[in-house]
Amino acid sequence: MKKVVVVIGIFLFVFVAVCVYYYYRWQHLWEVEPTHASYPIREAGKDTLRVVMIGDSWAALHSDMQMDSFLQKRLQEHLSKPVVVRSQGHGGEKSKGIYQLMFLSEGYGTKPLLQSGAHYCILSAGINDAAANLGTKQYCAHYLKILNFLLEHGIRPVVFEIPDVDIKGLYSQKNKKDLLADYVKSVMTHCDRYDFSNYRKALSSMLDEMNLRDKVLYIPLKEWYGDSAEMNRALFMQDGIHLNRTGYEMLDAGIATAILRDLGE
Numbered sequence: 001m002k003k004v005v006v007v008i009g010i011f012l013f014v015f016v017a018v019c020v021y022y023y024y025r026w027q028h029l030w031e032v033e034p035t036h037a038s039y040p041i042r043e044a045g046k047d048t049l050r051v052v053m054i055g056d057s058w059a060a061l062h063s064d065m066q067m068d069s070f071l072q073k074r075l076q077e078h079l080s081k082p083v084v085v086r087s088q089g090h091g092g093e094k095s096k097g098i099y100q101l102m103f104l105s106e107g108y109g110t111k112p113l114l115q116s117g118a119h120y121c122i123l124s125a126g127i128n129d130a131a132a133n134l135g136t137k138q139y140c141a142h143y144l145k146i147l148n149f150l151l152e153h154g155i156r157p158v159v160f161e162i163p164d165v166d167i168k169g170l171y172s173q174k175n176k177k178d179l180l181a182d183y184v185k186s187v188m189t190h191c192d193r194y195d196f197s198n199y200r201k202a203l204s205s206m207l208d209e210m211n212l213r214d215k216v217l218y219i220p221l222k223e224w225y226g227d228s229a230e231m232n233r234a235l236f237m238q239d240g241i242h243l244n245r246t247g248y249e250m251l252d253a254g255i256a257t258a259i260l261r262d263l264g265e
Contacts (some may be wrong), residue, residue, distance in 0.1 A: 015054060029240040032141045036103045042117040043151045048082045049075060050117055053141035054110045054116075055098050055124030059089025062124075065249045068145050074256035087122070088113050094128045095142035102149060114155075118215065119261055121150050122158040123129070126199050127241070131167045133194070143203060144210060151215055154264070158255060159203070164231045166240025167194040197229065200234050217262055224254025 044050045051071070053059045062068060063086075072085040090101060090108035105111045114121070123146060129139040150157045192198065207213045221229055233240065235247030243251065 026054065032138060033099055033145065035145060036099075037104070037151060038149065039115070040112070041115050041155070043154070044117040044119045046212075048084055049079060049119055049263075050085070050124045051075070051085045051122065052110075052113050052118045052122065053085070053087035053089070053118075053122035054102070054113065055089045055122075056093045056128055057085050057089060057091035058127070058153055059122075060091055062087040062089070064250065067245075067246060067252060070249065071252040071256060074252060075259060077262050078260050079263075084115055086113060086116075087123060092128055093125075094134065095125045095139050095146070098123075098125050099142045099145050099149075101148065111181050114153075118155050121155045121159050122160070122255060123147075124160075124162075126162050126196070126203070127165060127167075130196050130199050131194060136198055140201055140206040142264060144206060147212060147216060151212075155233060157216045158258070159207070160251065160255065161197060161200055161204075161221040161229075163221055163225050163229045164196050166231060166235070169240050200229070219254055219258050223258065224251050232242060243255040 030185070051060055053068075068085040068087055072083045075083045088108070090097070093101070093108075101108055101110050102114060103109070103111055123143075125143060125146070126139065129135075147157050147159075157251065204218075207216065207218065221227075225235075233239065235243060235250060237244050251262050
């Protein structure tokens with residue numbers, strides 16, 4: 001019996017030591033970015049509907065796969081004025097990085113895109129936060145900063161719910177050390193590993209708590225993806241992370257419907 005107690009004691013000591021080690025090693029990951037100074041943005045005007053999309057690889061591929069023109073066409077079919085859609089993203093970017101890029105002009109910076117003016121800004125953020133097990137606290141903190149900046153400049157944020165993706169499949173080849181590190185992160189952030197449901201719920205709750213529900217254009221999963229958040233491989237590329245063209249067409253159809261309804265069309 002004494003040996004069992006000793007073994008359990010050693011295990012607990014090692015586990016706590018590992019947690020403390022990784023906490024100080026990763027402390028910077030949970031630091032919330034200070035609010036950046038604002039900058040002038042051109043007024044979009046009424047003659048042309050201007051829509052931009054920023055964020056992670058979903059935003060980047062939206063441009064690369066020429067889905068900007070698809071969404072533009074879907075909107076143009078129901079409007080009597082021209083429509084311009086532009087997107088720009090950076091693969092692997094988390095909410096903190098997406099916020100930082102809003103203030104950069106070089107590289108993947110989205111400052112020039114925003115400065116050109118927009119009526120709506122579609123946000124693609126959350127997959128990489130969940131994949132890195134960074135927790136909902138920092139995710140919502142940076143998402144809120146993005147929303148506040150857009151609203152300050154009269155740009156209506158378009159927030160669409162992200163479904164489950166195959167992060168577990170992507171990380172199945174990780175070594176035991178990295179898998180242990182991911183587990184420790186999930187313990188520290190009180191979120192299950194690679195679990196998107198916590199991030200969806202946290203974002204939705206944050207919108208209500210900050211009285212932003214009516215200020216953003218919120219698109220739940222059922223309005224573009226379906227009744228279940230469970231991954232539908234028919235809508236994804238082989239990697240199980242990125243939407244294929246069919247998936248993007250469903251997403252853009254949902255976005256177009258929401259924007260047109262918001263415009264009263």
